[in-house]
Amino acid sequence: MLGTNLLKHQSKPERIADQAWEHLTGAINSAGESVKYTARSARRTGSHLTSHAGDRVGAVTDEARVRASRAYDALAGRRPGLPWAWLIGAGLVGAALAWAASSASRAALARAEKELPASDGLEFVDVDRANSPFRVDTT
Numbered sequence: 001m002l003g004t005n006l007l008k009h010q011s012k013p014e015r016i017a018d019q020a021w022e023h024l025t026g027a028i029n030s031a032g033e034s035v036k037y038t039a040r041s042a043r044r045t046g047s048h049l050t051s052h053a054g055d056r057v058g059a060v061t062d063e064a065r066v067r068a069s070r071a072y073d074a075l076a077g078r079r080p081g082l083p084w085a086w087l088i089g090a091g092l093v094g095a096a097l098a099w100a101a102s103s104a105s106r107a108a109l110a111r112a113e114k115e116l117p118a119s120d121g122l123e124f125v126d127v128d129r130a131n132s133p134f135r136v137d138t139t
Helices: 002-008 012-075 084-115
Strands: none
Touching: none
């Protein structure tokens, strides 16, 4: 009861200051929840970006290490080795393409032989024979 009597006897500026203080503390509390949510979101986003940056840095580091090794070998006068894996792979791909092309051509020739009409009435004549019905003048 004592507190309620004191509030009734406040002056108008004191009441306005108390109301402003209550609004300010309410706004700060609600903003605190919003800031917590924003901080969590920023932390997640930052973590995601950091992991991607780490992946990129790792890839760049590996590339830099390979290039440095090659430069060191070149300065030492060592020649790079042949890329045997690429050469063998290219040979295998070439062999597979050649096999596919030959199979396709054999299939096309077999199909063409089946589709051609039979040549039963066709007779071949040798024009160089002496008793041939056809004479060829070569003089």
